[in-house]
Amino acid sequence: MSDTSLTRRQFLAATSAAAAAAAVRPAGAGPGPTPAPVRPVAVASANGLAAVKLAVDQMTGGAAPVDAAVAGVAIVEADPEDLTVGYGGLPNEEGVVQLDAAVMDGTTMRAGAVAALERIKHPARVALEVMRRTTRILLVGEGALKFARAHGFPEENLLTERARKIWLYWKENAAPKDDWLPAASEVDDPDLKWFITKYGDSMFRPTGTIHLSAVGPDGAVGCCTTTSGLFFKLPGRVGDSPLVGCGLYCDGEVGTAGGTGHGESAIISCGAHTVVELMRQGKSPEAACLATLERVVANTRVAWLKDATGRPANNLNLYAANRAGEVGGAALFSGSRFAVCRAGEPARLVDCAYLFKKG
Numbered sequence: 001m002s003d004t005s006l007t008r009r010q011f012l013a014a015t016s017a018a019a020a021a022a023a024v025r026p027a028g029a030g031p032g033p034t035p036a037p038v039r040p041v042a043v044a045s046a047n048g049l050a051a052v053k054l055a056v057d058q059m060t061g062g063a064a065p066v067d068a069a070v071a072g073v074a075i076v077e078a079d080p081e082d083l084t085v086g087y088g089g090l091p092n093e094e095g096v097v098q099l100d101a102a103v104m105d106g107t108t109m110r111a112g113a114v115a116a117l118e119r120i121k122h123p124a125r126v127a128l129e130v131m132r133r134t135t136r137i138l139l140v141g142e143g144a145l146k147f148a149r150a151h152g153f154p155e156e157n158l159l160t161e162r163a164r165k166i167w168l169y170w171k172e173n174a175a176p177k178d179d180w181l182p183a184a185s186e187v188d189d190p191d192l193k194w195f196i197t198k199y200g201d202s203m204f205r206p207t208g209t210i211h212l213s214a215v216g217p218d219g220a221v222g223c224c225t226t227t228s229g230l231f232f233k234l235p236g237r238v239g240d241s242p243l244v245g246c247g248l249y250c251d252g253e254v255g256t257a258g259g260t261g262h263g264e265s266a267i268i269s270c271g272a273h274t275v276v277e278l279m280r281q282g283k284s285p286e287a288a289c290l291a292t293l294e295r296v297v298a299n300t301r302v303a304w305l306k307d308a309t310g311r312p313a314n315n316l317n318l319y320a321a322n323r324a325g326e327v328g329g330a331a332l333f334s335g336s337r338f339a340v341c342r343a344g345e346p347a348r349l350v351d352c353a354y355l356f357k358k359g
């Protein structure tokens, strides 16, 4: 046996021992009270109704919250009807689908993430491997793809015909002075009609992602966020979703949180980390989300990020759960909902609290 393999084995043994210790006594927490048994619960963005149900079923069957979260969001990653995540997600400015995803485990305080990953349908599963099978946290672009290949993830074309047509329509109509011309018949295309009915034609830059936060029966927490990012983004642009502390964060001493919507707003206010820290100070999940959104408003200072009334021009949604199993969600603007499922109950959509009435 080489020295290297010995070292590696020792390293792995030490890692599992640390994880076991962390499961019993989180770092910095002191012995702390033994958490009361919690019914497994999952909270997610509104596109995660089936995902929260699967995550809760998985945790009831013994899965760790982070694994349950990844299993839940895989439904949406594989769904071509969801234009904001995984397969069928809308591409970047150049028509290339680039995916971002991250996972975090609140027991071990470990995380894994990938950004600008192309051709892999389930980036959250790759993020989980980054967490479990590297000593690092974030891999991007070509490096993330090489890592996924090394771990046997199949490569495939993620750009559906519907997504391609929507992208082309956007490209042809985005700038009056470039060389692209729309065809007169284009708006009669059923895929474009479907898109315009669902998202409208004025801004044409709607947002979407799935975040899922999970709390297991012992109050352990884990979370995952996965997205195709902002529609028609600059190639290489990375949003909040794969950034630990921004699009997701959890701490086994406190709870778990994440967000969807305008990624840059979440990044500049360290959205998910702020929610978790406010819960640590005693706020409920909903109150912590609202207070974080107030910080986002305070940090929205330049004119082009504001609407005509001085409010933020873009929406941001935050979702949270504490280790006691309480959940909450809030958005900058009215009209958002979040998905929640508690073991033994059906999954349902709940209105988010909000700071501003839309319109």
Ligand code: ASP
Residues within 6 Å of the ligand: 084, 206, 207, 208, 209, 227, 228, 229, 230, 238, 239, 240, 241, 259, 260, 261, 262, 263, 264
């Ligand atoms: N937060 C994602 C991003 O900025 C997009 C979204 O949630 O709509 O990439």
